[in-house]
Structure formats: structure tokens, C-alpha cells
Amino acid sequence: MNTEKLTERQEEALRRLADLAVKLHENGVIDLLEQLSELSPKAISYLAEPRILKIGANISFILHILEVINPTIFSVMMNNFIEALSKEMTPEQMMNPPRATIGKIIKYMRDPDVQRALAMIFIFLKAFGASINTSAEQFKRMMDMMEKQFTKMKEERAKRGIPIKEK
Amino acid sequence: MGTRVLILGGGSGGLVTANALYHIFKNKSVKPDITLIDKNKYHEFMPSYPWVALGYRDPEEIRRPLSLLKRKGIRYVNAVIENIDPDKQTVKTSEDTFEYDFLVVSLGAELNIEGIEHYKEEAHHPWSMQGAMNLRRALKEFKGGKILIGVQGMYYRCPPAPFEIAGQLDFMLRAKGIRDNTDITIFHITPGPLSNMGPAISTVIAEILNNKGVKFVGNFEFDRISPQEKKVYAKDGRSLPYDLLIMPPAHKPNSVVMNSPLSNGKDFPVVDPETFRHVKYSNVFIIGDIVNPAINLPPAGVVAHFQAEFVANQIAVEIIGGYIGESFTPVAMCIMDFGDDAVLPMCEFTKVYKDLSGPPTCGVLGRGKEIRLVKEAFEAMWFANYLTK
Secondary structure, eight states, rough: OOOSSHHHHHHHHHHHHHHHHHHHHOOOOOOOOHHTTTTTHHHHHHHHHHHHHOOOHHHHHHHHHHSSSHHHHHHHHHHHHHHHHHHHHHHHHHHHHOOHHHHHHHHHHHHHHHHHHHHHHHHHHHHHHHHHHHHHHHHHHHHHHHHHHHHHHHHHHHHHHHHOOOO | OOEEEEEOOSSSSHHHHHHHHHHHTTOOOSOOOOEEESSSSSOOGGHHHHHHHHSSGGGGGGEEEEGGGGGGEEEEEEEEEEEETTTTTTESSSSOEESSSEEEEEOOEEEEGSSSTTHHHHEEOOHHHHHHHHHHHHHHHHEEEEEEEOSSSOOOSSSSHHHHHHHHHHHHHHHHOSSSSEEEEEOOSSSSSSSGGGGGHHHHHHHHHTTTTTEEEOSSOOOEEETTEEEEEHHHHEEESSSSEEEOOOOOOHHHHHTTSSSSSSSOOOOOOTTBBBBTTTTEEEEETHHHHHHHHOOHHHHHHHHHHHHHHHHHHHHHHHHOOOOOEEEOOOOOOOSSSSSEEEEHHHHHTTTSSOOOOOEEEEEEETHHHHHHHHHHHHHHHSOOO
């Protein structure tokens, strides 16, 4: 900006900025900003607390799940599910809930809608079981790798007199 | 004369220590004399080196003169450190000899370009400003072929960098229209990409690399470069071809420290992992890449940053008589920019670092190309906070 000769628009902008500064000053906003600016260098350390980071990572993962779900499929399925549920779950049923006797369970099991729902639950259980297995393998691989590192590190620390805290 | 605090190194650790002390004592009646010595005139924001190589940043955009520290009353001396004498409490430099009451050593790792045979002629590395600019020139001439990115061991600055560079290159080469005739391969000593950070991070990085068509070759223990064959060999005999090789150079702890009584000449200096004080010289603190691999912490700026704040707190306690500031949190975060995708992983190393047991608690704080904005905001905040104009 040429400070020797200000244009009319620049002068106007600076005048408005000065008026705004006076208002902020009188309302204590500048004072507050000054105090808050002192916190800025500390912010990184405080936000990097393990507790905050874990919360952040978990929120991020939940958001990721929401990102992965196809909204078209999800909304169509949920709308139809809610509609079906509202037909089946009537106030009369709530007041006089049916009992699942052996005979009724057998009858339900013959219902194609219940069969489809059960099949979906079994598909879910199958995937869940497989994921437990894969996770266990992944953790084991990581722990084996780390254990090798730790053994080396412990030997090194013992040799050089670096303290190791007992677990 | 106030208590003399001498800080060696103007990288992340040294810069944060100096600033943390400035903030602690700014409004106090007692003030220490803070001096920071560095052979470089500029502090460079190292996480942005890959952006320099890929042309997203120019060198001037990611560095600021260390002389700006003078505005905070911190004395900055541009000198080469020649000798550290912890018995006499002096540091000899190319400019003068300095006495201290507290010494903070944050001299980092040195790049050992000559450490690997044929490395200098064959490999590129955006692990320094010069290396980043050389890679930029090479990429301008690159017309397609085999790009090989890998590491020579576990000790190199910023462990996620090779993966980030691979992702950025994929993006750039697609923009250039030569991705289809280019193979990008990463080799690494770990079995999977960042697998030492656990499956939560490793699977995300593997998925990104897979989506980008970047191949990963794990358990590849680097042995040698063969310039005649244009191949890199592993110790088990496997080999990988290259037209363009990108590799961090061998890193070694700072030689002045290694040749001082702070070390035995061949190993990392010995510090108490709880305080980062030297085990023999308790008024000497050693932080950052020069010591972290020895205490099971990753060689990354973020770790040096948190160590620096804790060290400043300890010095304040000794000068003031009591102070409650920052504790040390063994966490690491890093924004990995893959060009059109980005990840913000985090790891907490409390168990790993304190008990030598695992696993670290790791997770992903965010994913998506918008994460690049976080990196840009952090870069801006870094300079605004620590080297205020």
C-alpha cells in the first residue's frame, strides 16, 4: 500500500477501521483478544492431551462410518423399516403384547420376512466373527514386531545405564 | 545478570524451548538470559519440504530468519558449534565461547549423505531444502518410468514422509498426464505401511496407497544401491529397479555432541527418559532427534516440541522456585498430505516409552483432502507463534 498518498477509498476504509477499533476497545473486546492471544502458544499442548486425541480419533471414526454408508440405500432401507415397524407395532399390541410361545416361534420361523431378517443377522455375525479374527492377527503381528524392538531396547538401556520404569 | 540458558539448535526443539521460556518469564520480575545458537540463519518448517519438492511452496515461504527472536529479547547467535564442555559449563563456537547455567541441546540428526555408497549420485531426498529443490528439478525432467521410494533403516526424520511423498507424486503425475507410464513403489523395513503404528493407521495408509496404485514392498532391509543396474538390493537378495530413486539419507546424531562428554563417542547421549536431563550433568537437557531413538520415541518434530515445553518448565521451576507449566506428553501427530487425500494420524506412546511395552494407542483424527488446510493453518500458526514478524 502506498502510505504517502492514500486514495479516497483507502482513507475511508482506514477511518471505518479506526471507528471499529474504538468500539472494540470500549467494549473490552481488544482487551479480551489480547488476553486470549497469550493462550495461543499453549493451545497445541492442551489439545494434544492423549484424552482429547482419543476422543477426536473416535469421533473421526464414527464420522467415517457415516461417510461410508450410502445415504440412498440407508434412507430407503430405514424409511421402509420404520414404515413396516409402524404397521406392526400398534398401540393395541403395546397394551396386550403377544407372548413368544414355542408354537409362535415356529410360526415366525416360517415367515419369509423373519427368515430374511435372520439371514441378515447371521451375515452380520459372520462378518463380525471374521473381523475379530483379522484384528487378533493384526495385533499379534504388531506385538511380535514391537516385542523384538523392546527386547533390543531393554538390552541397550541396561548396557548403558538408562533407567527403565517397572510396569 | 540473570540465569544463563543456552539453547543449541534452532529447529523445532530449540525454537519452542526459547519461546516457552520467553512466555513463562515475560511478566515475571526475574528473567533469564536466553541465547540460541544455530549455524543456520533461518528456521525451516521441515514438514513442508515435500511441498517444496512438488512446487506447492517455494523455499522463502517455509522459512523465517532466526534473528526475529531478538524481538522477544532472545539473543540469537549465528555460529557453528565446535565443542561442548559440560564440566566447565561452556560451549565453544566459531564466534565466541559461551558459559551457561542451563544447557538445552536440540541439535537434531545430521544427514550423512556419504553414509551409503552411490547414494549421493543416485538418490533424491526432500529431507532438506536443497534435497527438495533437487527433486523438484528432477521431476520437471521426468517423463515416466519407475519411481522407487524407500528407507535405509528405521532412523530417519519424520517416519510417515515416504508414504506422503508417494501419494503426492501420484497426484502430480496424473496432473502431468504421465501416471499411466509410471510405476511408484515403496520399500520399507516394516511389514506394512506404518505398521509399527498399529493396524488403525496402517490399514488406512495401505488403502490410500492401493487406491493410488502405489505398490508397497515390506520387510525390505536395505543393503545397497547398484548404479550400473539401476537397482536397490535388500539383504535377502531381493532387488527393485528404479529410474528415479527417492530415499532419506542415512541419519546420524550430531557429531559435536557425540564427540563431547555427553556421549561415549559412538552411542546416543544418555538422558533420564522422565526428565531429558543428562544422567551425569543434570543442568544439561537433551531433546529431539539426537536422543529420541534411544528412548523409544520417534524422530519427529512434534515430539521435540512437547519435550521442549517440558524442559522449559523444569528450567522455570529451578529459576523461580516453583512453576506449573507443561508436562511431557508422549504423543505424535502428523498431517500426511497425499495430494488429493490426506490423513491426520495420532499415536500416544506412554506405554511404549515409559515401560517398553506396547502397543501404542493410535488412531486417525481426520481424513480427507480438507486436512491439507489443517497443515497450512498449522504452518501459519507455527511462524506466527514462534518467529513473530
